[in-house]
Amino acid sequence: MKRTMIRRLVIALALVAGLLAPCVPARAQESSGDGPVSPDSADAIRAELERPPADPPFDVVDGVTLPFRILVWPLRIVGHGFAELIGAVTQEQPQGVPPVFRWMNERGIRPSFGSIGPRSGIAAELTYVGAKPLVVDAAFSIRTSQRYMVGLQFENYLGSLYTGYTFQRDAEPRFWGVGNDSRKEDRVDYLRDHQRVSVSGITRVSTVRLYGELAWEDNRVDRGKDSRTQNIQDHPEFSTLYGVNERVRYVLAVASAGLDLTRNSELQQRGVYLELGSGIYRGIDGTDSDFRRFSLVARGYVPLNPRQQFAFQILSELNRVDRGEEVPFYHLAVLGDNLGARALSQERYRDNDMAALMTEWRYEVWRELHGRSRVETFFLFDTGSVQSEITRISLSDMNRSFGFGWRLVAQSRATIVNYLAFGPEGLRFRIRFSAVF
Amino acid sequence: MTAFAVLLGGCSASRKTTALPLEPITYVDTLPSEQPGDRRVDEVSRLLKVSVGGEIGYGFSFRRLIGAGHEAVNVSRFDDAVNSAWFEHRIDRGDMSPEDVARGPTTVGPDTSRELTVIGGKTAGISAGFTVRDARGNTFLFKFDPRGNLHLASAAGVISSRLFYAAGYHTPEDYIVVFDLARLVLDPEAMIEDAGSERPMAEDDIYTVLALTDPLPDGRYLALASKFVPGRPLGPFLFSGFRGDDPNDYYRHEYRRELRGLYVVSSWLNHVDMRFANTMDVFIDPPGYVRHYLIDFAATLGSGTIRPHQPREGVEYNFDFWPSVARMFTLGFYKRGWEDVEYYELHPSIGWMPVREFEPGSWRANWPNGAFRWKTAADGYWGAKLVAAFSDEHIQAAVAEGALPVGEAADVLANILMARRDKIVTYWYGRVTPIERVDARFEYSSSPSLEVSFDDLGLEAGVWDAGRTSYTCVFEDIYHEIKLTFDHTASASARQTLRIDLGDLDTGLPGVGASESTATLQIEAVRDGVRLKRGAVIHLRWEGAERGYQVVGLRH
Numbered sequence: 001m002k003r004t005m006i007r008r009l010v011i012a013l014a015l016v017a018g019l020l021a022p023c024v025p026a027r028a029q030e031s032s033g034d035g036p037v038s039p040d041s042a043d044a045i046r047a048e049l050e051r052p053p054a055d056p057p058f059d060v061v062d063g064v065t066l067p068f069r070i071l072v073w074p075l076r077i078v079g080h081g082f083a084e085l086i087g088a089v090t091q092e093q094p095q096g097v098p099p100v101f102r103w104m105n106e107r108g109i110r111p112s113f114g115s116i117g118p119r120s121g122i123a124a125e126l127t128y129v130g131a132k133p134l135v136v137d138a139a140f141s142i143r144t145s146q147r148y149m150v151g152l153q154f155e156n157y158l159g160s161l162y163t164g165y166t167f168q169r170d171a172e173p174r175f176w177g178v179g180n181d182s183r184k185e186d187r188v189d190y191l192r193d194h195q196r197v198s199v200s201g202i203t204r205v206s207t208v209r210l211y212g213e214l215a216w217e218d219n220r221v222d223r224g225k226d227s228r229t230q231n232i233q234d235h236p237e238f239s240t241l242y243g244v245n246e247r248v249r250y251v252l253a254v255a256s257a258g259l260d261l262t263r264n265s266e267l268q269q270r271g272v273y274l275e276l277g278s279g280i281y282r283g284i285d286g287t288d289s290d291f292r293r294f295s296l297v298a299r300g301y302v303p304l305n306p307r308q309q310f311a312f313q314i315l316s317e318l319n320r321v322d323r324g325e326e327v328p329f330y331h332l333a334v335l336g337d338n339l340g341a342r343a344l345s346q347e348r349y350r351d352n353d354m355a356a357l358m359t360e361w362r363y364e365v366w367r368e369l370h371g372r373s374r375v376e377t378f379f380l381f382d383t384g385s386v387q388s389e390i391t392r393i394s395l396s397d398m399n400r401s402f403g404f405g406w407r408l409v410a411q412s413r414a415t416i417v418n419y420l421a422f423g424p425e426g427l428r429f430r431i432r433f434s435a436v437f
Numbered sequence: 438m439t440a441f442a443v444l445l446g447g448c449s450a451s452r453k454t455t456a457l458p459l460e461p462i463t464y465v466d467t468l469p470s471e472q473p474g475d476r477r478v479d480e481v482s483r484l485l486k487v488s489v490g491g492e493i494g495y496g497f498s499f500r501r502l503i504g505a506g507h508e509a510v511n512v513s514r515f516d517d518a519v520n521s522a523w524f525e526h527r528i529d530r531g532d533m534s535p536e537d538v539a540r541g542p543t544t545v546g547p548d549t550s551r552e553l554t555v556i557g558g559k560t561a562g563i564s565a566g567f568t569v570r571d572a573r574g575n576t577f578l579f580k581f582d583p584r585g586n587l588h589l590a591s592a593a594g595v596i597s598s599r600l601f602y603a604a605g606y607h608t609p610e611d612y613i614v615v616f617d618l619a620r621l622v623l624d625p626e627a628m629i630e631d632a633g634s635e636r637p638m639a640e641d642d643i644y645t646v647l648a649l650t651d652p653l654p655d656g657r658y659l660a661l662a663s664k665f666v667p668g669r670p671l672g673p674f675l676f677s678g679f680r681g682d683d684p685n686d687y688y689r690h691e692y693r694r695e696l697r698g699l700y701v702v703s704s705w706l707n708h709v710d711m712r713f714a715n716t717m718d719v720f721i722d723p724p725g726y727v728r729h730y731l732i733d734f735a736a737t738l739g740s741g742t743i744r745p746h747q748p749r750e751g752v753e754y755n756f757d758f759w760p761s762v763a764r765m766f767t768l769g770f771y772k773r774g775w776e777d778v779e780y781y782e783l784h785p786s787i788g789w790m791p792v793r794e795f796e797p798g799s800w801r802a803n804w805p806n807g808a809f810r811w812k813t814a815a816d817g818y819w820g821a822k823l824v825a826a827f828s829d830e831h832i833q834a835a836v837a838e839g840a841l842p843v844g845e846a847a848d849v850l851a852n853i854l855m856a857r858r859d860k861i862v863t864y865w866y867g868r869v870t871p872i873e874r875v876d877a878r879f880e881y882s883s884s885p886s887l888e889v890s891f892d893d894l895g896l897e898a899g900v901w902d903a904g905r906t907s908y909t910c911v912f913e914d915i916y917h918e919i920k921l922t923f924d925h926t927a928s929a930s931a932r933q934t935l936r937i938d939l940g941d942l943d944t945g946l947p948g949v950g951a952s953e954s955t956a957t958l959q960i961e962a963v964r965d966g967v968r969l970k971r972g973a974v975i976h977l978r979w980e981g982a983e984r985g986y987q988v989v990g991l992r993h
Contacts, residue, residue: 042468056507079490087482307769363769366761
């Protein structure tokens with residue numbers, strides 16, 4: 001047996017050496033011709049060859065680790081699947097897609113995905129900018145929220161001016177009641193259609209950003225689309241709130257001024273930003289409601305070194321009735337999610353006034369070699385409250401969120417934020433595609 | 438050593454022998470085959486797998502923790518790789534002159550005296566460039582240096598191409614080319630890759646690419662011209678697994694000696710971008726087989742292609758999973774040495790290529806790969822022998838091909854390469870007992886003895902002093918049932934001779950078959966009183982009283 005094997009090996013070696021002798025040069029190989037060996041006969045030669053195994057033999061370590069490898073095998077499959085998915089999503093040239101995108105791009109049609117309102121879910125959006133200054137936009141979400149817009153947008157180095165009409169349907173936003181003591185189990189939903197004809201402008205002078213808007217607004221509330229949740233109209237207490245049963249129309253004027261002393265240094269925000277805003281809402285066409293709104297946004301990004309940074313955001317909003325009914329419930333100040341309480345649902349608390357402090361301790365864990373992206377981890381702490389008057393807010397009433405997460409920031413301005421926040425109503429796991437602050 | 442499977446049997450029922458392992462066969466992977474399909478590897482998913490999945494797996498690997506990594510499988514009985522479609526012994530066989538190294542794989546460079554037709558281009562990606570066909574009909578990829586660093590990437594590309602080739606790997610023909618803009622003519626059919634898609638190329642695209650580099654003082658442009666390799670490109674090869682549609686691709690790549698040893702050559706030349714994207718499989722037809730190339734050496738030496746290298750490169754992966762986890766759990770306070778290294782540019786044409794901070798054992802490419810990850814000391818030693826084969830003259834000859842602008846820069850770069858070579862030799866020769874060229878002489882007399890001679894490469898390279906070197910040896914013959922342990926003090930030269938007195942040897946026993954061995958001589962070097970962790974094992978075969986023992990294998 002052994003002799004037969006040796007003879008085969010010798011024959012194989014002789015065959016290979018003989019056949020390849022003309023094309024075994026000292027330098028890169030150059031063949032003089034097809035030679036006498038065809039791929040098929042080469043297969044036969046290969047089958048006869050005796051050579052070391054392609055893999056190391058199974059050994060004791062393999063035996064010891066086998067159970068563990070079997071256990072993690074599903075994880076490996078999931079991991080590989082995830083990597084393939086990311087690869088497919090980020091592929092530069094997915095078959096068939098680029099021509100469509102290119103065709104759309106050449107005609108001024110911009111597709112995008114994202115949220116279009118409270119609890120809209122992911123929406124697909126198409127914006128047409130092919131006949132500037134005309135802008136047409138249509139968006140539709142998985143929860144049937146919708147937004148349609150047509151307008152004129154003028155832009156130059158001084159800033160931009162927009163005038164147009166917008167119709168928006170928020171299909172199933174939620175409402176828990178008014179005040180800081182609203183109960184989780186009172187949750188209801190509603191539908192809100194609102195239309196707006198507006199003229200707005202924004203300009204930036206050095207570090208100062210100015211915004212102004214004049215608008216006509218029409219609001220109508222109907223039954224929400226979420227069949228699992230009680231409707232606001234059916235709740236004994238909430239159904240009497242102003243705005244639930246009334247069609248409400250306003251003319252309004254909004255203005256804000258921001259002082260932007262931030263800069264983006266190596267994909268890390270630094271500096272401070274301060275914005276003060278005010279709005280005047282006047283009821284028309286029988287709407288018995290006038291009110292005013294004041295808002296404050298203050299952000300600070302304090303780098304302790306190139307890696308560590310403390311960042312904070314202060315948010316506040318005050319609404320004051322000037323005449324008639326209360327502020328419509330959907331125009332009240334809100335607290336929840338990225339507005340002051342990341343462990344709470346979106347718009348979890350509402351009342352006239354709101355104040356919140358959001359903080360993050362950020363530190364870099366990875367930076368791409370060419371500086372095109374970076375990942376930082378952060379610990380978050382948010383605290384905030386709503387009250388009928390801001391002076392009634394006390395530290396004991398504050399809703400607090402704790403958590404941690406990570407943020408990927410790319411030079412292309414693409415951002416992925418992922419965090420886990422813990423609060424009095426449980427924990428929330430969020431993936432966002434824009435910075436909270 | 439474990440590759441030598443111990444089998445019971447032999448010529449006598451009561452005498453044991455050891456079966457010698459099978460050996461890889463020279464050039465057997467150049468047997469004709471059908472043309473394999475094109476391979477397209479998705480970069481993002483591949484890098485995620487190796488950088489996250491691979492690193493987690495390696496981090497928790499029991500095999501790694503107990504230091505029981507598998508040895509390479511495609512090694513000869515003398516612990517060497519054989520010539521193949523992957524690798525050919527060149528400089529380590531000692532017959533390459535400095536001129537041979539300088540010539541590398543080159544044949545005929547681009548003809549810049551006549552029209553250069555631009556037939557394609559690329560504006561996106563790390564480095565922009567265009568494809569040019571010269572008047573002789575040869576096609577080249579022209580790539581340019583970044584602004585402010587003229588010669589940086591082009592010199593690195595040409596020098597490293599020569600050195601990788603001389604080390605034994607397949608590389609394309611790379612040339613430094615200087616051309617007049619007026620020679621460029623745009624082919625009307627030329628297409629350019631832009632933002633992930635192709636479109637017809639315009640003359641402005643040529644200027645867009647050229648705007649990314651500096652012209653020479655006389656207004657001409659300098660580029661690295663990489664000649665298209667002969668054959669049909671099939672996409673990259675991977676550093677793990679194998680190509681299922683290539684019947685010649687037999688050994689799993691992570692267990693291939695030449696790919697594991699490539700780590701050492703890459704560390705020497707600071708090829709931090711050594712990853713699948715810089716490799717290419719090419720179907721050579723006739724006779725019809727896949728040859729495996731390393732391509733694109735612009736991110737080697739001190740060059741990061743579009744800028745000089747940074748201190749982090751060569752020390753940490755681009756995405757290094759475990760250090761990132763460490764930073765995450767230490768609130769970002771975990772730091773690695775490179776973060777405090779003071780960065781400086783040696784010369785605009787050289788960039789950053791450290792010697793003092795270079796650690797041959799912990800050097801890292803920008804992306805992990807299976808072959809590098811699972812290399813063993815034997816693989817590292819094998820790679821170090823390739824690097825050690827480059828003399829100062831070889832290095833100087835290769836550096837001269839880079840056409841660096843001033844002599845001082847060439848001298849500095851050559852000196853860096855020599856210093857890194859010496860560090861590599863010191864490190865890897867210290868991981869094993871580096872003996873080679875073993876001979877055995879059996880003396881048949883009334884008192885038989887065996888003389889075993891070998892070269893200690895550690896002494897030959899001057900890494901250690903003979904006066905402070907000794908060897909602990911164990912001779913075991915399972916056929917004659919002899920076991921002897923003894924020490925040997927190194928003699929003055931690198932050539933050492935051990936004399937083993939075999940007074941009780943039964944010389945009447947017959948010799949054994951050609952595929953068997955009967956004895957081993959394990960030698961562990963003791964340097965400065967410290968015994969190396971890993972000894973060398975010489976395998977011997979008893980061939981009867983007339984011939985005595987013959988050396989039939991060596992493992993490190």
